[in-house]
Amino acid sequence: MKKNIKDQKMVFIILLSNLFIAFLGIGLIMPVMPSFMNIMHLSGKTMGYLVAVFAVAQLLMSPLAGRWVDRYGRKKTIITGLFLFGVSELIFGLGTNVSVLYISRVLGGFSAAFIMPGVTAYVADITSVQERSKAMGYISAAISTGFIIGPGIGGFIAEYSVRMPFFFAAFIAFLACISSLFILKEPLTKELLTEISAHTKPNFVSDLKRSLNPLYFIAFIIVFVLAFGLSAYETIFSLFSDHKFGYTSQDIAAIITISSIFGVVVQIFMFGRMVDILGEKKLIQICLITGAILAVVSTVVSSFLAILAVTCFIFLAFDLLRPALTTFLSKVAGKEQGFVAGMNSTYTSLGNIVGPAMGGILFDVNIHYPYLFAAVIMVIGLSITVIWREKQLAENSDEY
Template identity: 85%
Template structure:
């Protein structure tokens, strides 16, 4: 009999803190982007690539990390990931050339590829089927909070120096690494890991990729891609857009993103379960996609600080509700294949995080409104894909 979430508070808090810190690092770079552009004379395209290279590294390593989580155990992979993250942030803080910044972001992507499947599989191991949706909701809240509040924290700390946010991130990453070493215990025995590993050895990344095309997973994975694409495009361009169009400072950007993230997470924690009960997962996902698409267009015609704040709040809320709906569905559909699903989830997230910022940066150089309009098109395509998502098939998969 597995312990309840309440009985495992300390372990869950460490796990949630770990994944929060990993995704915090992705967002930290956002508010200082305009300053880096000015200091190093970089184009929007280069800045987009700087964000995208993180996701490229995550994409390449995620499938391997998903397998290593099953092979070597959850705890070891999480600890290695946190250590690499600390190193990557330290390098970024010390970097004075673009090549050094790229190296830092590559290491950061590798660290995220380790931490994400490690934490997801760990939580799946220690929670019952009944409590897993709640636990996955907490993970999604931690991911969303880290990804969205990162720019907020980065903007505030940047007041003390443009490189201070990265030294701060490195410090908390090393602290999380040390605390994980002493507090976390491997949730599976050596025998259980050996059994899972034996099954894992029979597969390869190519076979895993083919397996992800199964209708049971594929539409959900495509929506994962759309979510990552839309959010990363919006967030990568947001600070550049706000700086160029409105003259917002890093602190202004930090205020908007911090308030938006708090609003999104509060609604997610207290309302997500009720919204799933009322609407069902499919309708909630569709509502979030449509809302995101409409507000992406609205972003191009507003001008006041208050209007930007309100629109950003609801865009982030849409993404905050979309993520746990998808994560919960995938976890339930996975059964004993938590490593595979977590790895593929990370893979499709990475694909979105590569294409989104790279495309957004290129379009930004052409016209500052184009990235938002393109994000709208992608979200509408995502909505169209969900129409093919059969209710009967979804219900059957959740029962299995």
Template identity: 85%
Template structure:
């Protein structure tokens, strides 16, 4: 019988810290974007590509990483991911040429491809089905907090130097790597890993994509993709939009994002389970998409600092509630294929993150409002896709 979450608090804290640090580093780049654009004479398009290349490398590595998680164990893959992440942040902090920044983001994408499925599979292994949604809620909160509060921390630390946030991220990632080596224990035995590995040995990227088309997973994966697509387009441009339209400083941007993050995480940790019990996963996802689309449009017309803060708080909250709903469903549907499903979850996220920032950067150069309107359209499309989500069929499949 698996231990309860309370009995495994120390392990969960380490796992949540690892995923938090990984997504913290992803967000650190956001508040320094305007400064980098000025110093290195970069366009919005180039900055969008800089974010997108991270997702490209994550996409290419995610299917392999998912299989590695099932073949070599969760712990090893998490440690490798943290080490790669530390190196990538150090390189970014030292970079003075654009190609060095791209190299850093490639390594960063590889690290995310290792860390995300490794931690997700580890959490799924050590929790019971009854507590899975609560654990995934915590995991999603850690991801959301890192991704959203990253720009906030980056903005504050940047006061000591424009490159200091990256040296800070490299240091804490290396510390997390060392801590994981000594505290984490592999949750599966060698025999269990060998059994899972035998079932996935002959797979490749194309076959994994074909497996993901299974009706049990596919609609959820498509929503993961579209969510990442719209969210990354919105978040990538946020600091540039705030700087160009309102003249906000890195501290202003950091304050908005930090407050929004705290608000979202509090709701996510303490109310997510209750909201799912009341609405169900499908209705919650649809409600969040509707709110997200409306607020993305509202972002183009609000002007006061307070209005921007309120809109940002609620649009980030909508995204924060979407993630655990999707992740929990996929984890429950995965059974013994936790590595595969977590890897493909990362793959579809990467696909969305590739197109979203690049498209957002291109649209920003045309009109600063277009990325937000674009995000609203994408969320509207997502809402349409959820209509095809046959909830009863999925529940029956899970019960089999």
């Protein structure tokens, strides 16, 4: 099944479209959430809980979903995730009380837990080790592009109705689900899936214990650091910009959009080459160093252009760190792509839960503390990479 990316254009287009649509759906509802909050008479506390419920649901489902990727196949898991995502958005759009919204967010978290490991494992199965980094760069770019375009489309659609973006997200999710059903083919045979699943049983506790294996754990810790740092930075950025500089929502949106586009362009055209030259470990270390330094610099710059430049490069560091880690993990995973992809999602969820919460707490103490704390976390992550076993990684890559 391992062919050049060029020979599998349609498969890659469908896989990347699935991720793009999922994150487009998440992004396009952002502009309408304040209006939706007012219509439903929801408190800020409730909105925060709705965000947390999504991450918690993803956290709990991720290890099980990762196992299902190895047991039932990549295609079935992806289709299940897309269907759940469509149902989640449809329920949220139709919801008239808080209980229904919570159900929607739980289903949304489950859908994310299915889609990400399914797509990551599928891509790892059909690409050679040499092209893996390039493929993972495309995956990260698809995610980032969905986030970039989403808010703009959501704002436009919301002109017709505040609930319309949710219905649109549901529609494109069901469309992606149907196209995947007919176009994608399971990359692994039933015999190979049976062989892989026979060696492992879905157990959250045992999976967490296995993730402590030094070969995996260091990368998983950095996955957590990435999710923690990025979610804390993004959560606090708008508040920080408003409190310190008095920026308008248009100013903040412009900075985030330009920074995100910059990151996507570099990912698409340069990520594969950077991995070839530096290797995953060095690239990850450079990204952590850059992120830590720029997190501190964020607290001292004041001009709009300086803030834009800092934000562009800190977003780029995070955008390069994500696919570099995913590539590394896919290489050490061997045949257990589902397990590793599932635990990758688990540690991401942990970071997405703890990051915004810690950032908010520190922000109330001092608006600079979240960035300084994020810098400290990234330095700790950098120090952990020093003990990476590169020889062991090479051996696993050769076996796979």
